Amino acid sequence: MDLRFTDEQLQFQADVRAWITSNLDRPWSEHVADARHTPDSLVEVRRQWQKKLHEAGFLGMGWPEEWGGRGATEVEQALFEAEIHRADCPQVPNFLGIGLLGPALIHHGTEDQRRRFIPPMLSCDEIWCQGFSEPSSGSDLASLRTRAEPDGEDFRITGQKVWTTFGPWANWIFVLARTDLEDRYGGISFFLVPIDQAGVEMRPIRQITGESEFGEVFFDGALARREHLVGKPGEGWRIAMTVLGYERGAATLSNPAQYDGYLHDLIAGVRAQGDLERADVREKLGRLIVENEVMRSNGLRTLANLAAGQAPGPESSIEKILWSEFAQRQSDAALELLGPQAQLAPTSRDARGGVDWAYEYLWSRAGTIYSGSSEIQRNIIAKRVLGMPTR
Ligand SMILES: Cc1cc2nc3c(=O)[nH]c(=O)nc-3n(C[C@H](O)[C@H](O)[C@H](O)COP(=O)(O)OP(=O)(O)OC[C@H]3O[C@@H](n4cnc5c(N)ncnc54)[C@H](O)[C@@H]3O)c2cc1C
Numbered sequence: 001m002d003l004r005f006t007d008e009q010l011q012f013q014a015d016v017r018a019w020i021t022s023n024l025d026r027p028w029s030e031h032v033a034d035a036r037h038t039p040d041s042l043v044e045v046r047r048q049w050q051k052k053l054h055e056a057g058f059l060g061m062g063w064p065e066e067w068g069g070r071g072a073t074e075v076e077q078a079l080f081e082a083e084i085h086r087a088d089c090p091q092v093p094n095f096l097g098i099g100l101l102g103p104a105l106i107h108h109g110t111e112d113q114r115r116r117f118i119p120p121m122l123s124c125d126e127i128w129c130q131g132f133s134e135p136s137s138g139s140d141l142a143s144l145r146t147r148a149e150p151d152g153e154d155f156r157i158t159g160q161k162v163w164t165t166f167g168p169w170a171n172w173i174f175v176l177a178r179t180d181l182e183d184r185y186g187g188i189s190f191f192l193v194p195i196d197q198a199g200v201e202m203r204p205i206r207q208i209t210g211e212s213e214f215g216e217v218f219f220d221g222a223l224a225r226r227e228h229l230v231g232k233p234g235e236g237w238r239i240a241m242t243v244l245g246y247e248r249g250a251a252t253l254s255n256p257a258q259y260d261g262y263l264h265d266l267i268a269g270v271r272a273q274g275d276l277e278r279a280d281v282r283e284k285l286g287r288l289i290v291e292n293e294v295m296r297s298n299g300l301r302t303l304a305n306l307a308a309g310q311a312p313g314p315e316s317s318i319e320k321i322l323w324s325e326f327a328q329r330q331s332d333a334a335l336e337l338l339g340p341q342a343q344l345a346p347t348s349r350d351a352r353g354g355v356d357w358a359y360e361y362l363w364s365r366a367g368t369i370y371s372g373s374s375e376i377q378r379n380i381i382a383k384r385v386l387g388m389p390t391r
Helices: 007-023 028-033 039-055 074-086 095-108 111-123 236-248 254-272 279-307 316-343 357-367 374-385
Strands: 128-131 147-151 154-165 172-178 188-194 200-205 214-224
Touching: 007 074, 028 039, 039 111, 074 254, 074 279, 095 111, 095 128, 095 172, 095 188, 095 236, 128 154, 147 172, 154 172, 154 188, 154 200, 172 214, 172 236, 188 214, 188 236, 236 316, 254 279, 254 316, 279 316, 316 357, 316 374
Parallel strands: 128 172
Antiparallel strands: 147 154, 154 214, 172 188, 200 214
């Protein structure tokens, strides 16, 4: 395993960094701190940023050329993601389309489906959300009850989905629905459903952070066209596993790159309060810095495996636990060390760092739940990495 980057890879990293410097007008945290922005105008900032990335050929980089990709290597993709996070760029609105559905269509879709859906996904002319979880089906996803009944050639979908990230801004949703009520796994099918139609109601959910980035979706006989069924009826579970593989797949270098900036901000705040020389404070900060380095090393190890042609395996559960639990420890420490300062959201006018720690503290609660909770990840590690006996 070689964890060093080649000269070519380092040149690629320098090129991405230079491109970001000339194309990013403001870091994302400054947009968020700007009181003139509304939730919709922030989404518009993200949409414009996605369009720029798309025009520069940075989206879907690892996909085949015919689907907008440029056959980029795993290392180039990881370096790109790390630079984007390091520079505090806006997240593209279509992260679920490009991150999850795009690869699923490339693996399981028809030529017509790829031709129809991938270009507007990359250009952000259509935004996607993910309709998997239901009020009683999260960790145990195969217990889902939303059903799709034949209607001539097509299907009618009835049921409810929940925690639908970016749903309030999405145009399309990829939905797991039952075409067979008896067969637990083999009765699930994968549909592409337009949201703007009678029979679909998207209700925003207000979150603990005060935002409403999620929705709950009610389907009442919503139309799903036959040509928008991915795979055959009953193949939805297999396709969902592809999606989850990408969802949990290796983030490798991006989280440590982002947390470098957060830790820098935290240390600057502690220094400004005159507490940086305290031994207990130094120990706490030192521990976080070391944990972030462990995460980076683990990311490099995963990346070396990916570069050697291995698919992301159950080991990505280790990474998921590392970053999601680290994010909670980091924001816990910020609230403790910065005291009341941590409760104040930065404004675009003040000279404090850009991290809104109270927001990060609240948001980090979600990290140990989505893409499989920490308990589920530990079950996977026990069973598939350590080979421990399970009931
Ligand atoms: C920020 C965020 C964004 C999300 N976005 C989406 C989205 O876009 N689309 C979508 O479809 N879903 C989304 N989800 C839903 C997410 O996938 C589920 O919340 C997750 O799968 C957990 O399911 P649940 O909430 O129903 O909890 P449950 O499955 O009910 O779990 C409750 C508790 O029981 C524990 N538990 C459950 N089963 C076991 C077990 N076998 N062994 C040990 N412990 C167990 C869990 O760890 C958890 O602590 C999102 C969730 C969050 C928090």
